[in-house]
Amino acid sequence: DTGVSQDPRHKITKRGQNVTFRCDPISEHNRLYWYRQTLGQGPEFLTYFQNEAQLEKSRLLSDRFSAERPKGSFSTLEIQRTEQGDSAMYLCASSSPWLAGDFGELFFGEGSRLTVL
Amino acid sequence: GNSVTQMEGPVTLSEEAFLTINCTYTATGYPSLFWYVQYPGEGLQLLLKATKADDKGSNKGFEATYRKETTSFHLEKGSVQVSDSAVYFCALSAAPRTGANSKLTFGKGITLSVRP
Numbered sequence: 001d002t003g004v005s006q007d008p009r010h011k012i013t014k015r016g017q018n019v020t021f022r023c024d025p026i027s028e029h030n031r032l033y034w035y036r037q038t039l040g041q042g043p044e045f046l047t048y049f050q051n052e053a054q055l056e057k058s059r060l061l062s063d064r065f066s067a068e069r070p071k072g073s074f075s076t077l078e079i080q081r082t083e084q085g086d087s088a089m090y091l092c093a094s095s096s097p098w099l100a101g102d103f104g105e106l107f108f109g110e111g112s113r114l115t116v117l
Numbered sequence: 118g119n120s121v122t123q124m125e126g127p128v129t130l131s132e133e134a135f136l137t138i139n140c141t142y143t144a145t146g147y148p149s150l151f152w153y154v155q156y157p158g159e160g161l162q163l164l165l166k167a168t169k170a171d172d173k174g175s176n177k178g179f180e181a182t183y184r185k186e187t188t189s190f191h192l193e194k195g196s197v198q199v200s201d202s203a204v205y206f207c208a209l210s211a212a213p214r215t216g217a218n219s220k221l222t223f224g225k226g227i228t229l230s231v232r233p
Contacts, residue, residue, distance in 0.1 A: 004160075033220060042121075042206050042223030043161070056220070091161070105151070105210075106221055110160035 002026075004109035006092050012115045013082055020078045021112040025094030032075050033106060034067055035091040036060065043091055049075060082116045089113050119144045119211045119222045126227035130197055138192040138227055140181075140207035148209040150174075150183050150190040151221065155204040164192075164205070199231045 005024045013019050025032050030051050035043035046065070048056045051072040061067075064082075069075040079086055090113075093106035124139040142148065152164040152174070165174035170185035181192045190207060207224040 040225065042208075042225050043221075045220045045222070048220055093161075105163055105166060107163075108153075108161040 004092055004094055004107055006090075006109040006112045008112055009110065010113045010115070012117065014117050015084060016081055018078065018080045019082060019114060020076055021090050021092075021114075023075045023077070023092030023109060025074070025092070026096075026107055027073075029094035029096040029107070030072065031095045032069055033093040033095075034075070034077050035093065037089040037091055037111070038087075046077075046090075079114070082114075084116045087114055087116045119148070119209060121207050121209055121222055121224035123207050123224035123227050127230060128227060129230045129232065131232050132199055133196045134231075136192070136194040136197045136201075136229070138205055138207075138229070140190045140192065140224060142188050142190065142207070142209050144188075144209055144211050144222075146211060148211045150181070151208045151210070152179070152181055152190070152192050153206045153208055153223075155206070155226075157203070161206065197229070197231045199233055202229055202231045204228050 007022045011019050032049045034046040036046055037043045045058050046061050047067050049069040052069050064080045067077045089111040091108055091111045093108045095106050120143045122141050149168045151166045153161045154164045155161050164179055165176040167174040167183035170183055173180055173182045179194045181190050183190055204226045206226045208221040210221050
């Protein structure tokens with residue numbers, strides 16, 4: 001079990017550029033989540049996949065954001081035309097309801113920090 | 118909607134002091150409750166959890182009891198150490214056990230600093 005891994009760990013970009021983050025969940029987990037965390041705040045839910053299906057999107061996820069999980073394994077989160085307000089830590093988490101019961105426990109990666117200049 | 122409210126921080130304590138971090142929640146149904154911890158430079162990790170009323174979660178000397186009557190899940194530790202310095206988040210999952218989306222709703226977090 002290598003845990004949830006995210007790449008890159010830190011991305012600095014100029015306003016208007018596109019960025020993409022990748023998340024590799026724990027291999028036997030079929031659920032994958034993206035969260036955003038800004039300074040002094042708790043993580044906020046963005047979107048959720050069960051296998052390859054994107055089942056829920058938060059209103060925080062504007063049209064400039066798109067997430068995919070094409071084969072039900074890794075996921076990507078793309079932000080188009082970045083704005084300074086997109087600067088945050090983007091967290092990925094995974095879980096499985098069929099391992100040790102489903103009590104809502106999520107396993108988090110270390111996050112990808114985005115800085116938009 | 119679901120929400121979690123944590124006491125305002127930061128909190129600074131001396132080593133071996135008693136710690137209480139308050140957390141209250143609003144949710145429909147019977148949520149599961151969690152405390153996550155984020156050590157400097159690391160990702161969020163589960164500290165403890167409780168899945169039904171009156172359950173007590175415990176780990177690493179920390180405890181929290183699920184109080185449905187007061188909708189609270191306060192975190193306590195009898196004697197803190199310098200290594201406990203971290204950010205602590207209270208969270209709830211509103212749809213456990215149903216197979217539905219078990220996304221977590223987090224509080225704002227509180228920074229704990231423990232002095233030697």
